Amino acid sequence: MSRRQLLLRLLFKAAWVRKDRALTTLISVAVVATIATAALTIYSDLEGRLSREFRGFGANVIITKSSGALTNDELARINQTVGSRGEVLPVAYAIGTEREGGARVVIGGADLEKLRRLNPSWSFTDLNQGSALVGTRVAESLSHGGDWHIAFGSAVTSIAPRAVFRSGSDDDSRVYLPLADFEKLTNVQPHTALVRIEGRPQEIQTAVTSLSSSLPGVEVKPVRQITQAERAVVGKTRSIVFAASAVVVVLIMLCMVATFTSSVLERRRDFAVMKALGASNGAVNSLFAAEAALLALAGAAAGYILGSGIAFWIGKANFDAAIPPQPVLLLPVLLGSVFLALIASTVPLKLLQQIQPAAILRGE
Amino acid sequence: MFLRLLFESFRRQKRRKGVALLAIALGMSIATAMIAVGTDIGDKISQELRSLGANLVITPIEDTLDVNIGGVNLKPATEGAFIPESDLAKIKGIFWRHNIKSYAPFLSSEETFTSKNGTFKADLIGTYFAQQLKYGKEEFTAGVRTVNPWWKVDGVWPQDYTDWPSSNPPEILVGSKLTQQNGLAIGDQIVIGGKALLVSGILNTGGAEDTAIVAPLHIVQSILGLPNAVRRVTVSALTKPEDAFARKDPNKMAPAVRDRWYCSPYANSIAFQIREVLPNVRVEQIRQVEQNQGKVLSRVSGLMLLLTLAALLAAALAVSAAMAATILERRQEVGLMKSLGASNVAVAALFLTEAGFLALTGALAGFVAGTFLAHRIGNSIFGSAIVVHPVVLAVVIFVAMLVTALGSAGAVRKAMQFDPAVVLRGDA
Numbered sequence: 001m002s003r004r005q006l007l008l009r010l011l012f013k014a015a016w017v018r019k020d021r022a023l024t025t026l027i028s029v030a031v032v033a034t035i036a037t038a039a040l041t042i043y044s045d046l047e048g049r050l051s052r053e054f055r056g057f058g059a060n061v062i063i064t065k066s067s068g069a070l071t072n073d074e075l076a077r078i079n080q081t082v083g084s085r086g087e088v089l090p091v092a093y094a095i096g097t098e099r100e101g102g103a104r105v106v107i108g109g110a111d112l113e114k115l116r117r118l119n120p121s122w123s124f125t126d127l128n129q130g131s132a133l134v135g136t137r138v139a140e141s142l143s144h145g146g147d148w149h150i151a152f153g154s155a156v157t158s159i160a161p162r163a164v165f166r167s168g169s170d171d172d173s174r175v176y177l178p179l180a181d182f183e184k185l186t187n188v189q190p191h192t193a194l195v196r197i198e199g200r201p202q203e204i205q206t207a208v209t210s211l212s213s214s215l216p217g218v219e220v221k222p223v224r225q226i227t228q229a230e231r232a233v234v235g236k237t238r239s240i241v242f243a244a245s246a247v248v249v250v251l252i253m254l255c256m257v258a259t260f261t262s263s264v265l266e267r268r269r270d271f272a273v274m275k276a277l278g279a280s281n282g283a284v285n286s287l288f289a290a291e292a293a294l295l296a297l298a299g300a301a302a303g304y305i306l307g308s309g310i311a312f313w314i315g316k317a318n319f320d321a322a323i324p325p326q327p328v329l330l331l332p333v334l335l336g337s338v339f340l341a342l343i344a345s346t347v348p349l350k351l352l353q354q355i356q357p358a359a360i361l362r363g364e
Numbered sequence: 365m366f367l368r369l370l371f372e373s374f375r376r377q378k379r380r381k382g383v384a385l386l387a388i389a390l391g392m393s394i395a396t397a398m399i400a401v402g403t404d405i406g407d408k409i410s411q412e413l414r415s416l417g418a419n420l421v422i423t424p425i426e427d428t429l430d431v432n433i434g435g436v437n438l439k440p441a442t443e444g445a446f447i448p449e450s451d452l453a454k455i456k457g458i459f460w461r462h463n464i465k466s467y468a469p470f471l472s473s474e475e476t477f478t479s480k481n482g483t484f485k486a487d488l489i490g491t492y493f494a495q496q497l498k499y500g501k502e503e504f505t506a507g508v509r510t511v512n513p514w515w516k517v518d519g520v521w522p523q524d525y526t527d528w529p530s531s532n533p534p535e536i537l538v539g540s541k542l543t544q545q546n547g548l549a550i551g552d553q554i555v556i557g558g559k560a561l562l563v564s565g566i567l568n569t570g571g572a573e574d575t576a577i578v579a580p581l582h583i584v585q586s587i588l589g590l591p592n593a594v595r596r597v598t599v600s601a602l603t604k605p606e607d608a609f610a611r612k613d614p615n616k617m618a619p620a621v622r623d624r625w626y627c628s629p630y631a632n633s634i635a636f637q638i639r640e641v642l643p644n645v646r647v648e649q650i651r652q653v654e655q656n657q658g659k660v661l662s663r664v665s666g667l668m669l670l671l672t673l674a675a676l677l678a679a680a681l682a683v684s685a686a687m688a689a690t691i692l693e694r695r696q697e698v699g700l701m702k703s704l705g706a707s708n709v710a711v712a713a714l715f716l717t718e719a720g721f722l723a724l725t726g727a728l729a730g731f732v733a734g735t736f737l738a739h740r741i742g743n744s745i746f747g748s749a750i751v752v753h754p755v756v757l758a759v760v761i762f763v764a765m766l767v768t769a770l771g772s773a774g775a776v777r778k779a780m781q782f783d784p785a786v787v788l789r790g791d792a
Contacts, residue, residue: 021689021692021693025689028686028689031678046667050660053659053660054660056656104429104439105429105431122651123651136648166649166651168651168654169421169650224514224570224571225417225512225570226416236408236409240408241668244397244668244671251679252682254390255683259686259689261383262379263689314670314671314674319663319667
């Protein structure tokens with residue numbers, strides 16, 4: 001039997017003969033790799049995931065032109081900057097008079113489909129009579145029966161609500177008409193754009209900066225309460241996930257090192273027999289190290305797969321969209337586990353080397 | 365004999381017991397810290413979401429429509445209906461009064477002001493900044509400083525006057541954009557209707573208030589000649605995320621169901637309770653805040669819950685593996701005991717009692733360490749400690765017992781399957 005064969009045989013027999021011992025160390029490595037992979041995968045994807053949850057808050061940037069309407073050129077630039085990561089809704093406002101009661105009503109003109117999409121938090125009661133979206137306070141105060149007519153200057157239009165909405169904001173006192181109808185009535189073009197930019201807090205900030213520099217004479221204002229809340233919640237959640245994962249990973253690593261170390265120490269008889277048969281310290285060290293590395297590699301690979309699966313599932317269960325595995329993490333997880341296993345197995349050997357093999361074999 | 369075996373096992377196998385204890389303690393500190401963080405995260409994130417501002421708005425039912433474009437209020441101050449300011453403190457008397465964090469009344473009108481640089485028109489908004497109030501025996505503070513935490517002031521926040529001050533002119537805030545447009549600065553005086561106001565700070569909100577003048581409510585009431593009048597109140601309340609039950613109409617519920625609805629801190633039930641104490645008002649959810657806040661909150665808490673579960677599972681596995689490892693190494697002992705005539709039950713009892721002791725000590729140590737970790741995490745991230753509920757200790761002890769017992773039981777059974785003679789010869 002060649003030296004290499006002997007080494008391989010020692011390596012695999014050791015694990016095979018004491019399957020349970022190999023299994024417990026394998027499990028402890030796999031647990032570390034699993035939790036580390038799951039935590040890191042979630043953490044790397046968290047900011048984007050959580051930022052998406054802020055979609056529902058509606059427009060987070062308001063663009064207004066102080067004089068005149070937004071030109072097509074300016075709208076095109078806004079659309080281009082926001083791209084597919086958001087929604088741009090040009091809106092025009094005017095004050096009309098309700099013909100029957102004489103009350104003044106703010107009327108808005110916009111793409112009503114987009115308006116509904118932009119404000120998913122509003123509650124709509126569909127009436128399906130016409131085309132206008134009517135705020136709940138308008139609907140209540142004008143509920144005199146019959147058709148509503150709103151006058152702007154000398155022009156008059158009749159309002160048939162498609163839906164009544166509740167928002168809890170000033171919009172409850174407004175009536176929104178399709179932009180074309182609105183322009184026909186008032187001859188006013190949109191001077192405001194409600195914009196929702198999706199993305200991480202920095203990405204929103206960058207978009208705002210680039211919009212305000214590329215649109216002179218136009219005011220680009222982030223809605224601070226939303227951007228601030230998003231930054232706070234996303235930032236703090238990231239930190240808490242990071243801190244909690246760090247604590248868990250470090251502690252569980254310590255736990256694994258303890259288990260590993262102890263299982264090596266339990267094998268002091270093997271160690272002593274090898275030494276008594278003339279193996280050098282180096283040979284014994286490399287044998288133990290190779291065994292630990294192999295176990296760690298197997299455990300880490302299993303852990304990576306399991307951890308990615310857990311992250312995938314957590315994404316699906318919590319964010320309704322799976323978190324994909326991060327192949328970038330595979331190498332660090334494997335190397336980290338092997339490195340830890342090597343430390344955990346060689347340190348106790350150093351201790352054993354200070355004892356005479358004979359003393360160990362005698363059971364002292 | 366049993367006790368002696370137990371005692372000696374701890375005394376002689378210090379290293380082995382140390383490793384097992386360490387593993388249990390580490391696992392249980394993970395459990396403690398994660399349970400504490402996971403259960404407290406909802407409250408903490410909910411506090412962060414306060415920066416979204418109020419989630420309920422109160423307006424008079426009889427009020428005419430708001431005429432408000434681009435943040436400019438075009439409705440004459442005297443038109444429409446008002447809420448009596450003196451009634452507002454009753455909000456702190458509702459069933460869920462402790463969930464009412466703060467409220468801010470508003471009264472506004474577009475007015476003409478004169479400064480040293482000429483005259484200009486701007487919205488005059490009256491509100492509380494941090495008004496001290498009392499309802500029954502309870503004292504509380506209400507105002508925009510707590511309701512709208514994103515409002516930033518350069519200079520000094522004005523005080524909330526009860527009356528027009530006799531000596532100095534009352535202090536006010538001027539919106540940042542208005543100061544630029546009209547060349548105003550802190551310390552300037554502006555005049556409205558022959559009355560002087562002193563600019564004590566520059567307000568930056570990122571909203572419509574940047575072009576307005578914000579003054580103490582009682583000063584604005586006195587300028588507009590509308591004593592005790594409030595047009596709108598925004599309320600910041602801690603609420604439970606809305607579900608299907610929350611949306612039901614309380615007037616159509618059976619009494620028992622209605623009680624349950626009434627006693628849940630839904631935005632709708634808090635709104636209902638506010639309507640009970642303030643007649644003739646409409647209370648609406650500020651849906652943008654209320655609807656989304658719950659969603660974000662449940663996402664974050666859900667994530668932490670799942671992470672906590674994963675961590676608990678990992679800790680349990682790690683502890684089980686460590687226990688199994690230490691016991692598997694002791695098959696010689698098992699062999700010896702059995703060859704001396706010990707029954708399987710006796711051996712199992714000994715090992716499990718040992719495991720129980722280890723679990724108890726490990727759980728206690730882990731609880732202490734985990735509490736410390738949770739505290740540190742809370743302090744460094746949220747600036748407030750994460751409180752570990754004492755019930756967590758019971759949970760942790762139970763989990764530790766269960767996990768060590770499971771880890772040991774498997775290993776003990778395995779060790780007992782071997783023939784004692786074979787084990788003692790060292791062939792197994």
